Amino acid sequence: MELQAADVVVIGAGAIGASAAHHLAAAGQRVVVLEALDGPAAGSTGRSFASIRGQWADELNIEMSWRSIRAFREFPQRYGVDVGYRPSGYLLLVSHQLWDAQLRAVELQREHGLPVEVLSFEAAQAITPFSADGLGGTTWGPADGVVDPHLATSAYLDLARNGGATVRFRHRVDSIAAHGDGSWTVTAGTTELRCQHVVNAAGGWAGEVATLAGLDVPVVHSRRNVYASAAGALAGSLPMTVDFTSGFYLRSEGPRLLFGGARPDEVDGYRTDVDWAWMEELLALGARRFPWIVDVPLDRAGCWAGTYENTPDHHGILGSVPDAPTWVNACGFSGHGMMQAPEIGRLTAEQVTTGGIAGLDVTALRIERFAATAANRPVELVF
Numbered sequence: 534m535e536l537q538a539a540d541v542v543v544i545g546a547g548a549i550g551a552s553a554a555h556h557l558a559a560a561g562q563r564v565v566v567l568e569a570l571d572g573p574a575a576g577s578t579g580r581s582f583a584s585i586r587g588q589w590a591d592e593l594n595i596e597m598s599w600r601s602i603r604a605f606r607e608f609p610q611r612y613g614v615d616v617g618y619r620p621s622g623y624l625l626l627v628s629h630q631l632w633d634a635q636l637r638a639v640e641l642q643r644e645h646g647l648p649v650e651v652l653s654f655e656a657a658q659a660i661t662p663f664s665a666d667g668l669g670g671t672t673w674g675p676a677d678g679v680v681d682p683h684l685a686t687s688a689y690l691d692l693a694r695n696g697g698a699t700v701r702f703r704h705r706v707d708s709i710a711a712h713g714d715g716s717w718t719v720t721a722g723t724t725e726l727r728c729q730h731v732v733n734a735a736g737g738w739a740g741e742v743a744t745l746a747g748l749d750v751p752v753v754h755s756r757r758n759v760y761a762s763a764a765g766a767l768a769g770s771l772p773m774t775v776d777f778t779s780g781f782y783l784r785s786e787g788p789r790l791l792f793g794g795a796r797p798d799e800v801d802g803y804r805t806d807v808d809w810a811w812m813e814e815l816l817a818l819g820a821r822r823f824p825w826i827v828d829v830p831l832d833r834a835g836c837w838a839g840t841y842e843n844t845p846d847h848h849g850i851l852g853s854v855p856d857a858p859t860w861v862n863a864c865g866f867s868g869h870g871m872m873q874a875p876e877i878g879r880l881t882a883e884q885v886t887t888g889g890i891a892g893l894d895v896t897a898l899r900i901e902r903f904a905a906t907a908a909n910r911p912v913e914l915v916f
């Protein structure tokens with residue numbers, strides 16, 4: 534057994550663990566990252582749709598995303614690395630029923646400094662062709678777009694290493710012991726680490742990792758599929774376009790069209806085989822809004838599946854655990870962990886180094902909400 538010491542052990546080298554490791558190392562913490570798989574971004578991160586948006590309906594998500602978008606955008610200037618942030622935009626197609634709420638969301642987004650526009654159907658259809666049946670309006674986020682999950686994760690890990698962190702791949706954490714003084718012993722095979730804080734950034738496995746420490750963290754895997762056209766099937770490029778009436782979304786990636794949407798009856802659990810039956814149903818759903826899609830040739834070889842890391846309310850879990858203040862969760866961000874990874878990592882480091890999070894009101898992300906009664910549970914955040 535190889536016994537070592539660290540201030541913080543970060544479990545997981547996806548986008549969130551990598552960002553946390555960087556911010557912790559930059560704050561002077563001795564950090565060790567333990568990752569079960571062969572390299573960075575090998576879990577959900579590397580299978581992401583990689584779309585990023587500040588267009589949320591609540592202040593917390595607007596801030597988490599908008600701060601993160603700016604962090605991705607500033608990477609080349611701050612660190613000399615391009616992490617693939619491209620402001621290709623995000624077009625939201627919103628139903629009549631949700632349109633008033635969407636206009637209030639636009640006001641809120643603007644109050645937070647996010648550029649967002651309300652577009653006429655004609656202007657929006659010039660960006661992505663669609664049928665306006667049943668729609669109340671459309672909004673456009675010109676700073677929203679895409680990032681490269683592999684580049685961003687690797688860049689954060691490099692920064693962490695430059696700050697003195699150690700990153701160990703092929704180190705699956707298999708036991709965690711708590712000590713009376715709040716410290717932990719984390720074991721991965723023959724490596725044993727004594728540390729003051731553990732950061733649980735294990736994505737969809739965060740629940741299993743917490744169980745090793747006797748803690749209950751309600752995170753499960755839920756499969757999501759990405760379907761792809763043949764290369765060259767589109768004449769031009771399309772930005773991320775989301776039909777809020779059905780949950781169907783699409784965008785182009787290089788020469789391909791990509792599209793997806795959650796299967797409502799998807800059963801929880803880890804699986805990454807592509808759901809071909811759902812592709813047919815989803816295409817029928819998508820064709821109602823984007824009739825031209827039926828003529829797009831598909832390519833099974835370009836499709837993939839991965840898992841969201843879901844919580845019961847589909848929002849992340851961030852911060853320490855009341856009964857174990859030196860255990861810090863940074864997990865369960867469902868389908869928006871990539872776009873918020875920079876800020877999740879920054880706030881995780883703040884929790885570790887100061888014992889709290891003052892930089893943003895993250896009450897709605899605290900694990901305590903799951904123990905709350907229905908009456909005092911935070912309001913469910915919209916979309």
Ligand SMILES: Cc1cc2nc3c(=O)[nH]c(=O)nc-3n(C[C@H](O)[C@H](O)[C@H](O)COP(=O)(O)OP(=O)(O)OC[C@H]3O[C@@H](n4cnc5c(N)ncnc54)[C@H](O)[C@@H]3O)c2cc1C
Pocket residue numbers: 544545546547548549550551567568569570574575576577578579580581582583584585704705706707734735736737738739742757758759838839840841842863864865866867868869870871872873
């Ligand atoms: C198809 C799809 C589309 C998506 N689209 C988007 C999108 O457009 N925008 C967006 O923001 N998000 C999107 N997401 C979600 C996003 O990918 C995740 O929220 C994000 O990547 C989570 O990052 P993470 O670091 O928490 O998890 P992960 O990347 O899963 O990293 C967790 C790591 O922990 C490691 N680990 C687990 N158990 C252990 C252990 N016992 N010991 C050591 N290591 C362990 C795993 O191997 C893994 O590498 C999408 C996800 C999928 C699958």
